[in-house]
Amino acid sequence: MQPTRSDTTMLAMNYRGPYRVRAAHKAEPEIEHPGDAIVRVTRSCICGSDLHLYHGLVPDTRVGTTFGHEFTGVVEAVGSAVQHLKPGDHVLVPFNIFCGNCYFCQKELYSNCHDTNPEATAVGGIYGYSHTTGGYDGGQAEYVRVPMADVGPTVIPPDMNVDDAVLLTDALPTGYQAAEMGDIEEGDTVVIFGAGPIGIFAAKSAWLLGAGRVIVVDHIEYRLDFVRRYAQCEVVDFKQVGDMAIHIKKMTDGLGADVCIDCVGCEAAGSFAHTLLGVKLKLQGGAAIVLHWCINSVRKGGRVSIVGVYGPTFNAVPIGNALNKGLTLRMNQASVKRHLPRLIEHIQAGRIRPSEIVTHRIDLRDVADAYHLFSSKLDNCIKTVLVPPSALAG
Numbered sequence: 001m002q003p004t005r006s007d008t009t010m011l012a013m014n015y016r017g018p019y020r021v022r023a024a025h026k027a028e029p030e031i032e033h034p035g036d037a038i039v040r041v042t043r044s045c046i047c048g049s050d051l052h053l054y055h056g057l058v059p060d061t062r063v064g065t066t067f068g069h070e071f072t073g074v075v076e077a078v079g080s081a082v083q084h085l086k087p088g089d090h091v092l093v094p095f096n097i098f099c100g101n102c103y104f105c106q107k108e109l110y111s112n113c114h115d116t117n118p119e120a121t122a123v124g125g126i127y128g129y130s131h132t133t134g135g136y137d138g139g140q141a142e143y144v145r146v147p148m149a150d151v152g153p154t155v156i157p158p159d160m161n162v163d164d165a166v167l168l169t170d171a172l173p174t175g176y177q178a179a180e181m182g183d184i185e186e187g188d189t190v191v192i193f194g195a196g197p198i199g200i201f202a203a204k205s206a207w208l209l210g211a212g213r214v215i216v217v218d219h220i221e222y223r224l225d226f227v228r229r230y231a232q233c234e235v236v237d238f239k240q241v242g243d244m245a246i247h248i249k250k251m252t253d254g255l256g257a258d259v260c261i262d263c264v265g266c267e268a269a270g271s272f273a274h275t276l277l278g279v280k281l282k283l284q285g286g287a288a289i290v291l292h293w294c295i296n297s298v299r300k301g302g303r304v305s306i307v308g309v310y311g312p313t314f315n316a317v318p319i320g321n322a323l324n325k326g327l328t329l330r331m332n333q334a335s336v337k338r339h340l341p342r343l344i345e346h347i348q349a350g351r352i353r354p355s356e357i358v359t360h361r362i363d364l365r366d367v368a369d370a371y372h373l374f375s376s377k378l379d380n381c382i383k384t385v386l387v388p389p390s391a392l393a394g
Contacts, residue, residue, distance in 0.1 A: 011388065012141035013367045015065045018056030019375075023365045026066065029137070029145035034081035037149035039073035039091065042391045043166040044139040044364075046374050046384045048196045049265070049309045053130060054371055060119075061130040068386075069095035069127040070169040071139025072162055075153075084150045090162070091153035093146055094336035095170045097125030097136060100151035111333035116148065123333055140367060142388045154340055157348070163361075163385060164347055167197075167354035171383070172343055174307050174334040175201025175263070179209050181305040181330040182259035187212035189252055191297060193290045194263035195223035195235070197357055197383045198307060202261050203231035204352055211259075215251065217244070217293075222380045230356065245296035256299035264290045265308025288317055295322050306331035360384045363392065 014024035029038055047070055053061050075089045085091065098105050098113035104124075105113050113124030117134040125147070128138015137144065146153060156165045175198045184190060190206045192199050195218035206214045214233040218224050224235040241247045249256050294304045295318050304327055322329060346352050359382045362370040367386060374384045 010142040011364055012066045012137075013068065013364070013386075015053070015061065015067060016063055019054065021054065021067075021368055021371050023367045026141065028143050031077060031079045032145065033147060034079040035148055035150060036079045037075050037082055037085055037146045037153070038077040039071075039093065039139075039144050039146050039153070040076050040390070041071050041073040041139050041142055041144060041388050042090070043072045043162055044068045044141075044386045044388075045070035045166055045169075045171070046140075046370060046386065047170060048198065049129070050371075051375050052265070052309060054375060058130045058132065060132050062135075065128065065130065065135075066137040066139075066141050067128040068138030068140030068144075069129055070166060070171065071127075071144065072156065072166045072169070073139070073144065075149075076143070078149060082149050085153060085155075089153075090156045092156055092165045092169050093127070093139065093144075093153045094173075094340075095126055095129075096152070096333070096336055097127065097134065097147055098151060098337075099148055105151075108335055108338040109332075110335040110337050112335075126333075140364065140386055142364070142390060152337070154337070157344060160344070160347065161355055163355035163358055164353065166385065167357070167383075168336070168340060168343060168347075170334065170336065171197045171357075172201050172352075172354045173336040173339040174198050175203075176205040176208075176339050176343060177332070177334040178202040178261050178263060178305050178307040179205035179211075180339075181307075181332070182206075182209075182261055182303050183328070183330075184209040184211050184259055186210040188258035189213040189215070190259045190261065191215045191217065191248055191257040191294075192233075192261045192263055193217045193293060194308065195220065195227045196263065199261075199263035200227050200230055200357055200382070201354070202263050202307075203227055203233050206259075206261075207231070208346065208351065215248075215257070220377060223377075223382065226357075226380075226382055244293045248297040252299070256297055256302060258299060259303045259305065260294035260298040262290045262294050262304070262306040262308040265310055291317050295325070295327065298325070298327060300325045301327070303328045303330065307334065357383045358385050361387055364388045 009025040098110040102114040116125030125134035
């Protein structure tokens with residue numbers, strides 16, 4: 001029997017341990033600080049990085065946590081200090097929780113906010129992403145508390161579809177920043193590892209930034225077919241390739257790619273040793289195989305961009321190769337708010353329609369099935385959007 005909301009609780013995704021999530025009743029969030037807002041969720045997504053939590057790879061992911069860092073919703077209530085939002089506003093909420101005032105926020109490095117994550121000195125707060133990112137509950141729920149509400153949420157333009165808006169909370173800005181950090185020059189050859197939503201958007205963004213050739217590497221046939229059609233790019237099935245660096249060099253007149261982008265992260269397939277040490281035994285911050293492919297496949301003097309998520313422990317990365325080749329390596333969590341004006345413009349101009357990658361819209365009450373489907377890559381799933389029961393008619 002599917003759970004339904006009672007008068008005193010809300011429905012929310014509930015983490016019970018690796019590979020175990022369910023829809024359950026949970027106390028509704030309350031205003032805890034004058035800068036908070038309470039948002040009634042209209043859409044939330046399951047992100048590929050949520051699967052790292054689901055698979056038990058992220059430290060300090062506590063039983064009872066609600067995941068979900070990609071969501072939109074209607075403002076229900078605001079704290080006494082909130083000036084820029086009002087009840088009734090339909091907003092998209094960046095996955096970064098940031099203060100807007102610290103040294104890093106002033107430099108628009110919102111993902112590195114100094115004041116929203118007491119557990120770390122690197123990344124700022126993130127909704128629904130374990131206590132290593134502050135322990136905030138996420139948006140795979142009917143309601144969510146949004147801290148720093150005057151600086152994070154953005155009112156959705158009235159002419160924008162909510163399914164496009166929810167992909168502006170993480171997936172599209174992350175893919176765009178992945179391409180941006182590659183410092184793509186006109187005519188560059190860009191190789192993107194991973195044909196999930198981030199890789200798909202990185203491929204689309206590479207064209208927007210002037211690439212002359214875009215190649216996407218994965219091993220799942222339906223994802224390669226999708227990105228080939230959606231981003232009009234070339235594709236490589238790495239299972240059909242002996243040595244990735246040699247293969248890419250053969251495709252690029254022996255030089256290597258100008259830019260390589262890691263959109264996979266810690267659960268990369270393709271190497272038994274990396275998978276054993278980083279994923280199975282958890283002796284590293286994940287499987288570093290894509291980092292090796294990027295560093296070894298890019299040309300001398302080229303650029304490597306990393307947005308794939310890795311754990312906080314060490315990885316065996318070929319840093320000597322990067323040094324000797326004179327590579328530029330750039331990486332970070334996306335600072336979503338910085339990219340929104342330009343990406344909203346691209347959407348409104350019809351250059352990109354993010355919602356076209358959404359393959360499944362699933363009732364929040366069926367969240368366990370949704371995670372299984374997305375994790376196991378069933379039914380040609382590219383991107384899953386969760387819809388709370390109250391928003392199903394919307």
